[in-house]
Amino acid sequence: MIVIDAALRPAILLVAWLSPGTFSVYITPVAGMADGFVFGFKILTMILFCRWIYVAGRNLVEVGMDELEFTPASRIWWFFVPVASLFKPFQAMRELWNASRNIWPHDTNDSLVSVWWGLWLATNILAYISNITNRDSRNLTTIVVHIAAEIAVAVAAIALVRGIAKGQDSLAGSEIAEVFA
Template sequence: MGIRDLRILTLIVAAMVALEALSTPIILLAAALFPEGYMENVVPIASQVDFAVSVFTLLTYAVFGRWIYVAGRNLVEAGYQDLEFTPGSRIWWFAVPIANFVKPYQGMRELWNASHGESDYTIGNGLVGAWWALWLGHGFLATILRIAAGPDAGTGPLWFQSAADIAVAVVAIIMLCSIAEAQRKLGTGQLAEVFA
């Protein structure tokens, strides 16, 4: 099958991650800057907007998972046979309770190290570590804010969560772009198209 060029898929994932992270701040800004228009046009369809944002978030996770799979498959196609994680396991570890606090990080660390030519796949990388810490912190923060913020909490908790969303998105995009660029050097032959 050959090593696939991740540039187009990386661009798509980066755009989706950025849009997903910016959705709440955009809604909050619209409410603050245009309160009358917001009340007339957005509030009546708030549940539909929330549903659309949730669907887009799930779609973003699916496309991000596709990116992880293709990047992992590229390592296999490049001849890496000593990997601990298969392309698929890098994704499904996100869904395994308790292990999902550690295994996805280890899978992405291995993906990063192998893509960048490191012979020891267990060496920590600051960017991957920052992404994982932000991802976990983002999830814990969302849970805490959902529990602690009552109906009278205002928009403060949403702004706080938005800052965490943006931070994890920026680091994730930088990480994906760096891995994609490193993988361009994996194969000496022609790279296959991502969706081929």
């Protein structure tokens, strides 16, 4: 879903660039509906990503890691706390990454988690800037930069998910591996 979510807007822009006539005849009239579909898909992707974060955190508790700072649920709700959402989710994901890979201390920085979090923040800031500007005055450069950031954060998120799943597979063997199958 992360891949599909990251590929939707570039695909639409590619059609607009390669065939502007086709775009204006077939895509422009349903742009509002397409935007709604993209937004709904993004929300569904976020829900599933949050569910995955929760399950990955619960797996750590189930294998006996009780020295964790974050509970499985707090790894999710910190995303929604004003101001703290700028740093607490990063700390929670860093702990999940390190604990899953059996790295101690769990607050050790890893470049992948830092890159993912920096891209996550940049994408959300770009989305905010894009939304506060008048829709008619947005330039193609702003849109392309935002889409490039979304693709980059998707690549980092996929690498993060795969690294955590691989780490958890080696922690406890087959019972955790089944959850990520």
